Amino acid sequence: MLEIKNVSYAYTAKKTVLKDIDFKVKKGEYIALLGESGCGKSTLLEIIYGLMDLEKGEIQYNGKKLLGPKYHLVPGHPFMKYLAQDFSLMPYTTAAENVGEFLSNIYKDKKNARIQELLEVVDMVDFANIKVKNLSGGQKQRIAIARVLAKEPEVLLLDEPFSHIDNFRKNNLRRSLFNYLKEQKITCVVATHDSTDALSFADTLYLIRDTKIIANGTPEEIYLNPKNKYVASFFNEVSEVANHDIGVDKKGVSILYPEQISIVEKSSIKAVVNGSYFKGTHYLVEATLNNTTLIIKSNRPYAKNEEIFIKI
Numbered sequence: 001m002l003e004i005k006n007v008s009y010a011y012t013a014k015k016t017v018l019k020d021i022d023f024k025v026k027k028g029e030y031i032a033l034l035g036e037s038g039c040g041k042s043t044l045l046e047i048i049y050g051l052m053d054l055e056k057g058e059i060q061y062n063g064k065k066l067l068g069p070k071y072h073l074v075p076g077h078p079f080m081k082y083l084a085q086d087f088s089l090m091p092y093t094t095a096a097e098n099v100g101e102f103l104s105n106i107y108k109d110k111k112n113a114r115i116q117e118l119l120e121v122v123d124m125v126d127f128a129n130i131k132v133k134n135l136s137g138g139q140k141q142r143i144a145i146a147r148v149l150a151k152e153p154e155v156l157l158l159d160e161p162f163s164h165i166d167n168f169r170k171n172n173l174r175r176s177l178f179n180y181l182k183e184q185k186i187t188c189v190v191a192t193h194d195s196t197d198a199l200s201f202a203d204t205l206y207l208i209r210d211t212k213i214i215a216n217g218t219p220e221e222i223y224l225n226p227k228n229k230y231v232a233s234f235f236n237e238v239s240e241v242a243n244h245d246i247g248v249d250k251k252g253v254s255i256l257y258p259e260q261i262s263i264v265e266k267s268s269i270k271a272v273v274n275g276s277y278f279k280g281t282h283y284l285v286e287a288t289l290n291n292t293t294l295i296i297k298s299n300r301p302y303a304k305n306e307e308i309f310i311k312i
């Protein structure tokens with residue numbers, strides 16, 4: 001069990017980056033830290049990895065306090081691997097050599113089999129003998145992922161692990177990597193601003209804003225019961241509509257995803273179309289209802305200024 005206990009952190013006296021961050025990660029669990037750029041996700045990963053000395057709070061692993069750089073000649077912990085956004089690869093050696101850098105040379109066959117296995121996880125077998133400097137950004141990122149897995153860490157900390165990888169490969173890679181981590185029971189904490197990383201694979205999400213965790217729970221819990229528009233808009237387009245405008249007999253507003261609003265032949269709620277956007281499997285129709293903008297999922301486009309009827 002990895003425990004983040006009441007951690008606060010400030011780089012300078014003027015600006016606190018994280019305040020009272022507190023959560024636990026069970027063995028084999030995958031946690032996603034979500035938040036806007038600059039909200040402190042990377043800082044939190046660095047704190048967990050032991051790159052910062054803490055004035056307030058502590059990190060524990062299996063009940064033992066993990067110490068910061070003041071207490072270690074080489075910061076970090078042997079059972080934990082951290083993949084930073086800069087990859088830290090060796091450019092003048094091959095992809096395979098990078099993956100195997102920290103593996104023992106005593107049993108060559110075992111080492112090669114392990115490198116092959118990891119290259120398969122990240123779908124980079126064909127590039128094994130290419131020098132890293134000649135790989136694309138996305139390929140380097142895949143090699144960097146394989147490299148941090150090489151020595152079977154118990155805990156893996158990944159900072160935006162798919163940021164350079166194209167959509168074509170991203171989905172396959174996510175499935176392959178997270179299935180591998182689950183099989184191996186590797187605990188994983190991922191910092192990401194990409195909700196797909198979080199929604200489809202994470203066991204628990206933590207959404208960070210203004211130094212604090214503002215929402216946490218399973219992807220389903222957070223997506224289906226967002227506390228407010230900010231939380232919901234992390235995952236999807238949202239409309240915030242006054243309840244009295246949509247016939248809901250309750251004070252306040254409703255936060256609605258596009259799939260929660262439909263266009264029907266006739267109803268008591270009338271809106272005017274601003275535009276329609278093709279999304280591959282559907283269209284998003286933007287419309288105005290009493291000065292509020294609605295984003296509606298539809299199976300066909302509607303013309304600008306067309307009057308439509310809405311059902312919630």
Ligand SMILES: Nc1ncnc2c1ncn2[C@@H]1O[C@H](COP(=O)(O)OP(=O)(O)OP(=O)(O)O)[C@@H](O)[C@H]1O
Pocket residue numbers: 011012017035036037038039040041042043044191193
């Ligand atoms: N070494 C540093 N010294 C001073 N301030 C820093 C340092 N590193 C980060 N910061 C500041 O701390 C805040 C949090 O940065 P951090 O990199 O943790 O955010 P992030 O959520 O990971 O962002 P991104 O998604 O863009 O990587 C930012 O305001 C950043 O400018």
